Amino acid sequence: MPELPEVETVRDGLQRWVAGRTVASAEVRHPRSVRRHVGGGDDLVARLAGRTFEAVSRRGKYLWLPLDGDDVCLIAHLGMSGQLLVQPPDAPQEKHLHVRVRFTDGGRELRFVDQRTFGGVALDALIPARDRPDERVPASIAHIGRDPLDPHVDDALVVARLRRRDTEIKRALLDQTLFSGIGNIYADESLWRARLHGQRRTSTLSRAVVAGLLEQVRGVLTDALRAGGTSFDALYVNVNGRSGYFDRSLAVYGQEGRPCPRCGTAVRRTAFMNRSSFFCPVCQRPPRRRAG
Ligand SMILES: [Zn+2]
Numbered sequence: 001m002p003e004l005p006e007v008e009t010v011r012d013g014l015q016r017w018v019a020g021r022t023v024a025s026a027e028v029r030h031p032r033s034v035r036r037h038v039g040g041g042d043d044l045v046a047r048l049a050g051r052t053f054e055a056v057s058r059r060g061k062y063l064w065l066p067l068d069g070d071d072v073c074l075i076a077h078l079g080m081s082g083q084l085l086v087q088p089p090d091a092p093q094e095k096h097l098h099v100r101v102r103f104t105d106g107g108r109e110l111r112f113v114d115q116r117t118f119g120g121v122a123l124d125a126l127i128p129a130r131d132r133p134d135e136r137v138p139a140s141i142a143h144i145g146r147d148p149l150d151p152h153v154d155d156a157l158v159v160a161r162l163r164r165r166d167t168e169i170k171r172a173l174l175d176q177t178l179f180s181g182i183g184n185i186y187a188d189e190s191l192w193r194a195r196l197h198g199q200r201r202t203s204t205l206s207r208a209v210v211a212g213l214l215e216q217v218r219g220v221l222t223d224a225l226r227a228g229g230t231s232f233d234a235l236y237v238n239v240n241g242r243s244g245y246f247d248r249s250l251a252v253y254g255q256e257g258r259p260c261p262r263c264g265t266a267v268r269r270t271a272f273m274n275r276s277s278f279f280c281p282v283c284q285r286p287p288r289r290r291a292g
Pocket residue numbers: 260261262263264265280281282283284
């Protein structure tokens with residue numbers, strides 16, 4: 001599943017390849033990929049023709065391309081397996097090609113390919129951001145928190161909100177309304193760097209400890225982004241569905257039984273919300289069970 005660094009890598013690629021170009025025509029080949037577009041596929045196609053993508057923006061794992069002319073954007077979510085590819089018009093059709101956008105310059109087209117169809121695209125209205133009215137965000141995601149790589153994120157506010165939650169710190173990290181775009185992999189890696197067990201309760205952590213954790217979150221994401229950025233010399237924009245290029249740098253995620261890079265203790269795995277949590281039992285002491 002693409003996480004924030006992968007989606008940011010896609011945003012950067014789309015900004016270079018698609019921003020400033022005018023749509024000649026669009027084609028929706030699978031209705032499920034446009035299920036979040038209120039008017040359906042035909043309406044989406046009709047409204048995209050002749051419009052220019054002004055730029056490519058991102059919040060958490062959502063990408064959007066504002067259209068010229070009015071406050072409307074094309075919003076995309078990659079879901080579990082979605083890819084936004086920039087392909088030559090004569091490139092063979094991908095097996096799971098669901099949406100295709102051709103441009104008036106006759107150059108590379110934008111293709112939305114999605115094997116498991118949890119992702120999709122839609123047109124959405126742009127509205128002023130709650131905390132910065134001069135910034136416009138898609139209405140459907142206006143409630144989502146800024147992500148750690150957003151230059152306008154307010155760390156003090158995020159720290160205060162996290163501590164007020166009184167929940168396990170890993171759950172708080174994954175809560176998209178607090179801070180968006182952090183998935184299971186980067187939550188585990190950040191907690192390891194901060195030497196915190198994911199079951200520690202936010203209310204028991206000092207402001208300094210939570211602020212330190214946010215710094216580690218940002219560090220992990222920045223490192224992953226740097227590792228992924230190199231894949232962009234290729235002439236297409238690609239998300240391979242997993243954080244492949246960052247895999248060799250993972251300290252604990254997926255490393256059960258392997259030595260902790262800091263202390264050598266075997267990494268442990270526990271069940272967590274139908275998934276897994278990975279941690280070092282020495283560097284990240286589990287909290288004591290509370291009575292009751
Ligand atoms: Zn350790």
